[in-house]
């Protein structure tokens with residue numbers, strides 16, 4: 001079946017959701033959002049930790065909470081969307097016209113696989129917001145076996161946070177990107193042991209705030225300039241060697257150590273997912289992680305909104321019979337992000353050098369991704385929250401705890417939860433034992449209190465997503 005649409009948006013993650021809402025707010029009608037999973041939210045659904053929206057909203061949401069903001073807007077604005085709809089290809093509607101730059105060539109043909117069969121959409125414009133996939137080649141070229149027990153960080157995260165399945169008990173994490181750091185904390189909180197994180201570069205890849213709250217809080221060592229140099233095990237991983245490397249990437253003699261472990265978690269980078277776009281004709285726009293990999297959802301959201309603005313201009317030009325500009329990939333956000341990333345890396349290096357030179361003692365504020373260094377005299381920081389954070393960090397360090405609780409009778413087995421305020425850092429592991437004993441009965445609504453005065457710390461444990469009752473006709477639906 002072939003259906004005509006004004007704009008087709010592919011991917012129901014934060015980029016696609018922001019784009020489709022912004023299109024609607026700009027008065028653009030006859031649009032549809034297509035998502036291959038059985039729910040909207042993209043990677044946010046499995047990111048049950050907090051740290052989302054710190055810049056855009058100046059609030060600290062968990063992944064499911066951030067997603068719910070956009071899912072609610074989509075429902076309120078009655079924006080049509082299809083789930084379990086996998087886009088197989090996007091190509092110019094007329095390849096000949098495309099080559100001759102005929103106006104017709106701007107239109108696209110989107111082929112979609114749904115449960116009911118294959119659909120085709122003819123669209124004036126297409127926004128591809130299809131996210132990214134994980135690199136699985138972190139161990140390429142390393143001697144040893146490839147037994148069971150090797151997971152990418154995102155797969156391990158989905159298993160623990162969505163399926164209630166622990167991928168292993170004793171893990172070694174390869175790569176210090178944010179997903180690896182977050183998984184180090186998650187595995188530890190779930191009662192597993194993380195032996196160390198190894199990073200082949202000389203500085204860690206992830207945000208400083210994640211190094212502090214995911215590794216240092218749990219005394220998990222991070223070894224930079226270090227690689228996994230051998231993997232052991234027949235059916236299941238039984239251990240790995242790690243070795244230091246020099247500036248040329250050669251193993252330093254005598255530096256190799258063996259770690260007995262049953263799991264290797266690879267957090268070695270992400271690759272934009274945009275293969276289904278077969279020809280990059282005018283009329284196809286990319287945003288979010290399908291364009292380049294972003295650290296923060298805030299930037300992804302902003303880009304989704306900006307790309308909707310580009311589509312609006314494109315459609316206006318088409319309607320006026322003018323040739324649209326060639327700007328859809330030379331997108332201003334990319335340069336800004338690249339500069340920001342380079343500045344961040346430089347700041348990390350400068351800070352490390354200054355500390356080594358002056359011996360100045362500082363504490364890193366982890367309230368937002370800026371990770372400002374504050375001195376013990378409460379100097380420094382880009383906003384007033386820094387000194388307040390440091391005072392608390394010295395006197396009574398607290399952390400918001402995010403985790404999940406088992407659900408009886410739910411369409412999904414777990415509901416993500418968080419404490420409404422921080423609890424003392426040293427009580428985190430006891431808090432997890434208490435959470436393991438808790439249960440909820442479906443339906444569960446976001447904000448529902450699952451444990452009042454949790455740990456007698458004056459905070460409540462609340463649900464951060466909705467869980468519908470299990471039903472035969474709609475077994476997997478999530479509100």
Ligand SMILES: Cc1cc2nc3c(=O)[nH]c(=O)nc-3n(C[C@H](O)[C@H](O)[C@H](O)COP(=O)(O)OP(=O)(O)OC[C@H]3O[C@@H](n4cnc5c(N)ncnc54)[C@H](O)[C@@H]3O)c2cc1C
Pocket residue numbers: 010011012013014015016034035036037040041042043044047049050051052053085086087088129130131132154157178179182273276287288289290293294295296297298300
């Ligand atoms: C583990 C992890 C932790 C993170 N932690 C933080 C954090 O603490 N704070 C923060 O600000 N940011 C964080 N981020 C970054 C941020 O969340 C991501 O950059 C952002 O979610 C990317 O959004 P996206 O919409 O581009 O991609 P995604 O969220 O990946 O969404 C892409 C969507 O497209 C769909 N799709 C793909 N291919 C097709 C197809 N062919 N047809 C139909 N649909 C398709 C996918 O199913 C998915 O739903 C984290 C990211 C990860 C991976």
Ligand code: SF4
Pocket residue numbers: 365366367368369370371372381382383384385386387389
């Ligand atoms: S002091 Fe820096 S890191 Fe802390 S909240 Fe303010 S800007 Fe963010």
